[in-house]
Amino acid sequence: MPSRRAVMLGGLSSAALPFPNAWGATARQGAVELRIVSMDFGLAETLIEMGLPPVALPDPASWTQWVVEPALPPGIVNLGTDREPNLEILAALKPDLIVTTPYLDAIAPLLARFAPTKTFSVYAPPVGHAFDRSVVATNQLAAALGREDAGEALIARTQACMDEARRHLAAAGLAGRPVLAVNFLDARHVRVYGAWSLFGDVLERVGLVNGWTQPSNYWGFSTVGIEALAASPASRLVYLEPIAADTLGRLAASPLWRSLPFVKAGRVIRLPAVLMFGMLPSAMRFARQLTLHLAGERNDG
Amino acid sequence: MADTPWARRRARAPSRLGAAALVLGFAAIGLAGTVANLAMLLPGGGWWAAIVRPDAGLPDQLLAAYSFAPRLVVSLLAGAALGLAGAILQQVLRNPIASPTTLGIESGANLALSAALIWMPGLLGFGREWVTLTGGLLTIAVVFLLSRRSGFAPLVVILAGMVAGLYCASLAALLALFESHYLAGLFLWGAGSLSLQGWEEPLFLAPRLGLAGLAAILLLRPLALLGMEDAQTRSLGLSVGMVRLAALLVAVALTAFVVASVGCIGFIGLAAPALARIAGARRIGPWMLASAATGAALLWATDQMVQVAAVISAQMIPTGAVTALFGAPLLLWIIPRLRLPPAAAGSLSVQLGQSVGRPGRRLLLLGGLLLLALTLSSLIGPTATGWSLALPGDPSSAWALRLPRALAALAGGTLLAVAGCVLQRLTRNPMASPEVMGVSAGAAGGLTVAIFLIAETSRLEQMLAASLGAFLALIVLLLAARVSKANPERIILAGIAIGALLDALVSVLMASGDPRAILLFNWMTGSTYGVDASTAGASLLAALVLLALLPLVRRWLGMLPLGEDTARALGVPLGAGRLLLLMIAAVATALATLLVGPLSFVGLVAPHAARLLGLRRPLSELYGAALIGAFILVTADFLGRTIAFPWQMPAGLVASMIGAPAFLWLLSRKQDLA
Structure with missing residues (x-):
């Protein structure tokens, strides 16, 4: 896991600059990495574990207070609050995919204006086991990214x-x-x-x-x-x-x-x-x- | 001679029996609840023994001794303290609206606690009570400072207190908004849960409340004399200012101890003295005693019922929010029965008459300012790499994201300002505004019900629900106004009650931890986030239509403030005119509340600012206020989007950050002029 993170650091440091022109200039080496924005820490930690860390998150600074592990790679762009992610930054980031949860259903149509937006449900009515739902959501997330193997792993x-x-x-x-x-x-x-x-x-x-x-x-x-x-x-x-x-x-x-x-x-x-x-x-x-x-x-x- | 305020005109002899019956009535409910709860906790009986000598091996007995019993004692102590604090405040300020809640003391204490929790959690190691005490004292100090020039004139103190309280609540909301949704402790405290696990809180409260009570007894005689005219009192050799200050300090201390100990317990301090007075306690000594006893019995009864409900629903319900939930309607019932002093609002009356200077030029200037703010706010803004210019035409430009928000803010500001203007003229009350009169709260309440009852709400449904809520609030206000012959203070009082009702509703929902409550809370702070072009366009159109219709009601707006007799003599159909104006205010408020939330203060501030600029004729005041309101909110929206980038603060909340101090400044200026 650390080795994979190290491999990705090159790409991520440029991700720190959400400036439209910078994107065109930075040619990605190797495989085409998806530029994913996660609106939820749970989805973000899953992405990191699957080796596809998000480029932007709401309030990444609070990660060390609530999540800690897996460590957040450096250079993640701050979107502000999860209820009101900064749309101007989102537009400049030009993400390939936005992943979100039912908690933010109210702004999902808004997010969909900037990139394909997929919702993964763990904490939503009706009541269900969070672990089982996380397994399902992990499989769905992996499938959405074409990385079923990483999900299964x-x-x-x-x-x-x-x-x-x-x-x-x-x-x-x-x-x-x-x-x-x-x-x-x-x-x-x-x-x-x-x-x-x-x-x-x-x-x-x-x-x-x-x-x-x-x-x-x-x-x-x-x-x-x-x-x-x-x-x-x-x-x-x-x-x-x-x-x-x-x-x-x-x-x-x-x-x-x-x-x-x-x-x-x-x-x-x-x-x-x-x-x-x-x-x-x-x-x-x-x-x-x-x-x-x-x-x-x-x-x- | 030692009467409570405004009781002298009543000819009937004071009946202590009424007050005693009131206290006994509440106490009976409390006792029934206590028996029910103890029976559920210790079905085997032996209650007294369990509480006095609990068997350490029996959890139920420990619960009775260390949770149920101290909670009961705290409910009595806190209720008595708040009832007494309210009575002292009402006596000192000669104002039946005065209370720890309406003077901002509770909000100030709560804000201090929130701030300490977030920024200096180490401070709490010294004890929460010092933090909340500081907050409460600071708030009341600001209120004093602002009302000092008026010699603590009742209406000025209440005005400053209410605005300071709302301001503190806004700041606390802002803090909570930036906290992650993972923690709900802040809301729990704000909602006033009485859940206890030991005797520390009663032991903390009892001696402090005892001391404050003793001080209140010592102040009894000077306080009784305060019921008379200032000149008379002074001739008796009393320093009016000193007596008031001492009494106010006692009241603040009482409140701050309670907030420090268990959180905000809304409305007891307002309801208990009022109920005691209605029940017949009119001489100051018995009245204060009755207020304390009523407060104690009221909170006892409420808390026991809350515990019964908690067992049935298996959910924790914060008692403080529930007292407000029941206290607010109770207050609406009380209002027509209150004896109020003749309005003493000389220096604060709405200044009418001829406009000063050339209103046309001023309006043009204001329009220019608004246009400039609108242009700048949509063209320039920060990006992750620094400030940049965004030009229309470029499809990737942030311009397309900013303009709808700015336009929505503009429309919201315009609508609120017009509503405020109409309400202030209609009621001849400088405190009137959609925010203060509960019309915004009504709109927000309608929306709340819609969000929680209907799974998916469209914009139109939200609009309908908000309008319905605003109308409902206005109907309640109208009823209160009809009974009290549109007495300005009563209308404001009814408005406060409606606002507190919404507050309590949201507090209960927040404390439940339901995520929808947090979304609702987010909206209530007045965010223009996610407004699309069509919504912005429609809102702007609505605002323009309203502005275009205003000349049609100019005559009524000019006449009604002159008084009913004059208006009637001039042939103005009073009922129809008033109803139409109220409907305009309701629709404008509902629309604006959807756009910028219920607590922006613009409806309160903009009309004052317009009059301050010399725009005093009905139409120029309305249009001036509309332009000023729009300018304030466009600026607030811009600031909210930029100052903490990439974080965004809601425009309504930022507007209240500008609006509240502006209003307080206006207030002290007016005192200078007077």
């Missing part, structure tokens, strides 16, 4: 990654343990990831059990007060960065929080950021982080 890699994590966690004696996966919104509220979420699906695939069984929305999460976690049988809680500075201190002062089984057992585990609304690469990252922090039982809570 990514799916196989993800499956292998899940199996490996399952082995590690089983070896650590954690098979079948209920785990809660949350983001702290503040010291009183969490977003907890349910059965349909990517995290929930990964928990099941690596041989753990999702400790949150309440129904969630089609993004796979529920927003609840922390007291609602008391109903869960989970013996472990993993929370993902980012987390506000005062959250842990305030939690420590709450008797209810301290009485929760996973807090009493000292099994509150901090994980670095993983894209909660991502696709297969995020599933892999989440599985690897789970293995790393749970099997080692590194406790940062």
Whole structure:
């Protein structure tokens, strides 16, 4: 993967200049690479894993805050917000393909004015398993790019990654343990990831059990007060960065929080950021982080 | 002598029984809800023991002791604090519209929290309360500064407070807009969730509220004297300014503690004192006590009902947004029953009469300015490699992307300005505008309903829904106006209630995390993004048709502000004229809201600016305001597209960044003139 990225760097550095004339002048060496614009981080990480990184993204600077891995190649053009990508830049980029999600259906006809626009659905009604949908969307994306082999390879890699994590966690004696996966919104509220979420699906695939069984929305999460976690049988809680500075201190002062089984057992585990609304690469990252922090039982809570 | 404001004219003897019945009524609902919730939580009984001595091994008992019980206490404390804060503010400012919400204190505190979360999360390590306290104090300080020259005249303070509050809300919206949709914590706080996991919040609130309450008791006598004329009060040896300042500080502190502790709890501070007054508490001591008690009971009842609903729907519902959702209609019911002072808007009245100088030349100049702004905004702009000129004719030119947006902004600005002008003349109220009167909110509400009920909405359906919403808001306003004989303050109050209703609706939707809510929110900030040539053309045509029709209603616009008797004497058919003008305002607002969102301030600012330029006759004021409104929004659209390139800020929001300070500046200038 790194070698392929290195190969592509030459092409990408010129991609940093979204100036109409620069495009004609830069003759691509080797195979014709598709100039893809991705409106979604989940699709972008999938593209990167398939060796076809996008030339432009909304707010690429926040990638390190939410996605981290796979690393974003340098020189990705910033489109602004995903709800209102900058059309003037989009026009100057002259992309071959725009990939987007149902979340942005409202602007899809607008985007289609600048390049063929394809929508891939993972997080959309009706509720469905994010992992399974990601597999389908990865196949569709690969087919749209004529790179079915890269899609299949990514799916196989993800499956292998899940199996490996399952082995590690089983070896650590954690098979079948209920785990809660949350983001702290503040010291009183969490977003907890349910059965349909990517995290929930990964928990099941690596041989753990999702400790949150309440129904969630089609993004796979529920927003609840922390007291609602008391109903869960989970013996472990993993929370993902980012987390506000005062959250842990305030939690420590709450008797209810301290009485929760996973807090009493000292099994509150901090994980670095993983894209909660991502696709297969995020599933892999989440599985690897789970293995790393749970099997080692590194406790940062 | 110690009456609450505007109660003196009532001949009936004050009945404390009414206020007590009110409090008991709400308390009964709260108690029923509490019993229901405890029965669901601890079906086996033993509630008191569970709360006092929870068995650490039983999660249900821990929940009762550390979540349910502190939440109940906080709802009582926060409700009482907000009720008292509202009563103090209303007494000090001698204004029944005064409240932590309408003075911008809540919005200011919330903005400070949002800013700290995004830019200086380390600050929160010191405690959220200091951040929100600073925000609330800063906001009220700005409001004071702006109203200082008027000696804190009630209407000026409210005006400054409302505009400052809306300004803070716009800024917080801008911050949230640039945050990724991955985090919804900001909205949660803004919506006022009472979910708790320990006794820290009650323990934080209780001593602070106790101190503030003590200060309020000490201020009781001086506050009672404030109910009289300033001259009388001064002759009694009271420093009016100092008493007001001290009381205001107490009220701000009460509010800031609540916002710091649990977030924005809308409308309790407005509804509780008003309800207490209607129920018969009129002497200041009992009234303040009743306000606090009503606030406590009201929030208690609401929060228990919210918890019942949350169990049934398996969804978290933020209590603060719900109080606003119920508080707003309650207020609409109250309005006709409120006793208001005679309008004290001398220095702020709409200046009518002859235009100064040569209006034709001024209008021409404004038109030239607008044309220049339009041309520049579509021709020049930044690209990834620097600023460049985009000429028409070149098919790849960004010109084709920019012009429709600029034209849509122009049309939106024109329509809002005309609506504002008509409303200000019609109601003889300088605060009137589609934004402040809830007409924009009505249009936005109609659109919200359409977006959430209909899967796919076409532009025409959106237009219809928005118009319907605007009409509905205006009908509610008309009813309020009919009952209160078109008293300007009442109309504004009804408008605020409608605006708060929309705010609450959007807050509930935002807190649910539904992505459609975020799209809606995006639209509500007033973006011209994605306006195509045909939409821009149609909007422009609509604006031009409206401008062409204006001479037909010139007579009514000139007559109605002179007062009903004069107008009737001059043979103006009052009902028909007023209805037609209101319809014009509604349609113009609905169209404009679709283009530039509900919170641009242009409808409020443009007519003032036109009059300031000496354009005071109906038609020249209307056309001047239209040109100014269009200019503000075209400029705002240009700034929004360019200053943070490649990020784009919505034109409506940028316009409010220009419009709100401009209005506040106007406000202080007018005080100078007066």
